[in-house]
Amino acid sequence: MVQLEVILTALGLLLQPYTLTVMLAAAVFGLFVGSMPGLTATMATALLVPVTFFMEPVPAIAAIVTASAMAIFAGDIPGALLRIPGTPASAAYTDEAYAMTRKGEAEMALGAGVTTSVYGGLFGSAALMFAAPPLAELALKFSSYEYFWLSMLGLACALLVSPGSPVKGAISLLFGLLLATIGIDPMTGFSRFTFGYVQLLGGLSLVPVLVGMYAVAEILRYATTIDAPATLPQKKIGNIFAGQWRMLWKYRWPVMRGNITGTLIGALPGAGADVAAWISYATAKRFSKEPEKFGTGHVEGIAEAGAANNSALGGAYIPATVFGIPGDSITAIVIGVLYMKGMNPGPTIFIRNPELIYAVFLSFFLANLLMLPLGWTAIKASKQILSVPRHTLMPIILMFCLVGSFAIDNVLFAVTVMLIMGIAGFLMEENGIPIAPCVLALVLGPLIENNFITSMMKAEGHLLPFFERPIAGALGVITILVWLTPLALWLWRRSRWRAAAGA
Amino acid sequence: MKFNDAIIGIVVALFGAAVISQAWYFPKAQHIPYGPGFLPTLLGIGLVICGGLLVIGGLTHRREQPVLALGAWASSPRHAFGFLLVLAGLGFYVLFADDIGHFACSVIILFALIAHLSRRPLYALAIAIVASVAIQMFFVEILLVPLPWGVLEPYSGWFNWR
DSSP, rough: OOHHHHHHHHHEEEEEHHHHHHHHHHHHHHHHHSOOOOOOHHHHHHHHHHHHTTOOHHHHHHHHHHHHHHHHTTHHHHHHSSSOOOSSGGGGGHHHHHHHHHHTTTTHHHHHHHHHHHHHHHHHHHHHHHHHHHHHHHTTTTHHHHHHHHHHHHHHHHHHHHOOOHHHHHHHHHHHHOOOHHHOOOTOOOOEETTTGGGTOOOOOOOHHHIIIIIIIIHHHHHHHOOOOOOOOOOOOOOTTTTTTHHHHHHHHHHHHHHHHHHHHSSSOOHHHHHHHHHHHHHHHHOOOOGGGTTTHHHHHHHHHHHHHHHHHHHHHHHHHSSSSSSSSSHHHHHHHHHHHHHSTTHHHHHSSSSHHHHHHHHHHHHHHHHHHHHHHHTTTTTHHHSOHHHHHHHHHHHHHHHHHHHHHHHHHHHHHHHHHHHHHHHHHTTOSSSSHHHHHHHHHHHHHHHHHHHHHTTTTTSTTHHHHHHHHHHHHHHHHHHHHHHHHHHHHHHHHHHHHHO | OEOOOHHHHHHHHHHHHHHHHHHTSOOOOOOSOOOHHHHHHHHHHHHHHHHHHHHHHHTTTTTOOSSOOOOOEEEEEEHHHHHHHHHHHHHHHHHHHHHHHHHHHHHHHHHHHHHHHOHHHHHHHHHHHHHHHHIIIOOOSSSOOOOOGGGGGGGGHHHHHH
């Protein structure tokens, strides 16, 4: 049981003027990035890392939590106004929100975005706060076998939810794992794939890779975009909070379902806010009393999916803090930051630094409460935000990427890594190879390899001990099933296709 | 820049094969058969298999999928140039930041990119200088990142307002 004392200390850590200022600045940054189409919540996080590098652990993580929560919400703004999702997490209901705007209900669509985001975010935070400590208790008993299976499960889920062709998802995954093997092998001290570069001995730095894949690739995509920018509707936005209580009450069950789905999908390693939103939008339609209204500007789906994508954010921190296994691409970055700050994720952090981890949890609540006034402001200012010229913004972001990558190790080599990863990310996206599995694999790679070798040494080369402990056995079976699912689905589709072709 | 799946497959498979051939020479572990080369070899095999699957898929769909679909931007010189300019800017930084310093690089890269994208050179110059000073202030003075000064070292004091 958590002592009140710890929570109070944590609250004291969080409610410092410095931390609060940082959170406020991060909120503004997150709202801006989220509402710019093409700049995602993951990118906001990646760009923040070099800045948080110079902070104490609590403000650093609180900044990331705040920026990502704001960005996920702010993605709804251009979705409703321009029919362009600001972040992938809003893509599921962009058409619906835009249809509402065309019907003259932009206030309702945007208001639902704010209120359900806050509600979902608070639900996710509460779930994190209550689920993480008992899980950590359980995780204390885990050995290398359980960790091996958990990280394999993370990889499997990343592959299962990756959009498009599973083969291309697998290529991305393998590429990420391979990038993770660069540097000195911890078991033998042999340096792998360093090609004589001293800078690679310690492995690839996460930040240049992420900034390259998410930000530089996006700038390249912007430079090659032919389409003319969308124009804003001229109408002034009225009171977004009008009728929100009634809406939340009317759709209390769908929104609650969105909260729960979002948290669970967020907690699932590999799947994040965007997947949660798609699934919740689909369940909202499936279980709605008036499914025929979906797609014509109906708020029900927006409410459920809007709650889901923000609750997923909290959910994703459950495996990240308890096991050190990222729940989505944002927490993949957060885990890197936690290591940099000496707050190594894992069950022991709940024993060694409970006040730090609780301060992180509390920052979730604060960030989501801040969203109410700041979200309102962002919507009011949306016209100004969306008219910032991209031709000026994108080069400045590129310069931020450059300096940010440099700042992690203070070497120009990092800029080279960022450049290469930017080209790789651009080519991957262009060819339908998703980036998220690669990033998750990069974080999970060392965990998998080290736990596998450790387990193998303990088991003296036998495979059976991987299944002998009850939790390890169950996790192993689940992992293998999840790994086999895409294959089974593929075979099933193929046989149906054959049957259809034969008939 | 969308390639036919068969082309990607071949590249991926060759990459996998190269990884395997490298990992082959990694030392073996003492007591267990899983040394530093074990995981890379496994990943290499995976890449070869996935590449092979893509080749098969790409060949069966080769009628619908061209060998290389460049995208509309490649035939628009403006956009193709923009693409190259981003890469050239980064390359320029890597090559020259140590010599001419971060600040000069920043002004040059920002000016080139904004001038190209906005087509307004004077505006671009003004933004490039203002943004470079702001970035310098934020990262060097507040966050204390030791960005290289290069030949501008004697003037570095201009920004030092402490």
